[in-house]
Amino acid sequence: MQQVQMAFRLSVCAYLLKRINFVTLVKSLELVMLGESLFPADVLMEIGKEHGVEIQVEKEVIAYSPPSSHSGRGLSTRETQILKCLIQGDSNKVIARRLQIGEATVKVHIKAILRKIRVQNRTQAAIWAVSHLEAAPPVEMSGFVNGGGAIAAAL
Numbered sequence: 001m002q003q004v005q006m007a008f009r010l011s012v013c014a015y016l017l018k019r020i021n022f023v024t025l026v027k028s029l030e031l032v033m034l035g036e037s038l039f040p041a042d043v044l045m046e047i048g049k050e051h052g053v054e055i056q057v058e059k060e061v062i063a064y065s066p067p068s069s070h071s072g073r074g075l076s077t078r079e080t081q082i083l084k085c086l087i088q089g090d091s092n093k094v095i096a097r098r099l100q101i102g103e104a105t106v107k108v109h110i111k112a113i114l115r116k117i118r119v120q121n122r123t124q125a126a127i128w129a130v131s132h133l134e135a136a137p138p139v140e141m142s143g144f145v146n147g148g149g150a151i152a153a154a155l
Contacts, residue, residue, distance in 0.1 A: 001050070004043050014038040026131050033124055074116060082109050083129040086122055 007015050014032045016025065017040055028038050041055075048055035075083070078099070085095040092110070096103040110122060117132075119125050 001043075001046060004039070004047065015040065015043065017043075026127060029127050030131065033119075033127070075113065079109055079113050079116070080133065082106065083113060083125060083133060086110075086126040087129050087133075089126075 004015055014028060014037060016028055016038065020028070031038055045055045078101075081099060082095055085098060090098065092103050092106045095106045099106075110125070113125055114120065114122075117125060117128050119128055
């Protein structure tokens with residue numbers, strides 16, 4: 001509880017517990033990027049008890065809707081490949097090697113992707129891609145070992 005109270009004092013936008021599942025994590029990050037604040041209901045209820053305020057949670061709902069066929073907003077095949085590389089945490093240099101294109105070309109594609117899906121940076125693009133692109137095998141390059149990076153976002 002001390003950590004959560006400190007988070008409130010520091011104006012943290014969200015406090016997520018390690019036990020949440022992947023879909024909940026992605027949706028939570030999307031909400032935070034939209035300017036919402038998130039704290040677990042049980043944590044808020046405990047803080048309310050400590051301050052003499054009763055907080056009631058009627059029902060917790062986790063909503064997940066599968067991506068629609070038009071969720072790519074006009075992304076090209078190459079842009080989709082690059083997004084899949086971003087999900088894996090690949091740098092521009094690694095993406096260029098995987099797809100056998102120039103690093104400058106990767107940068108141009110990433111800028112176009114950011115504009116099309118209306119996000120500000122590559123981390124947000126990767127988060128968007130996780131929930132909007134259909135599951136597909138990772139992009140591979142012959143002779144290159146896929147390390148399977150992770151997405152991390154500082155809030």
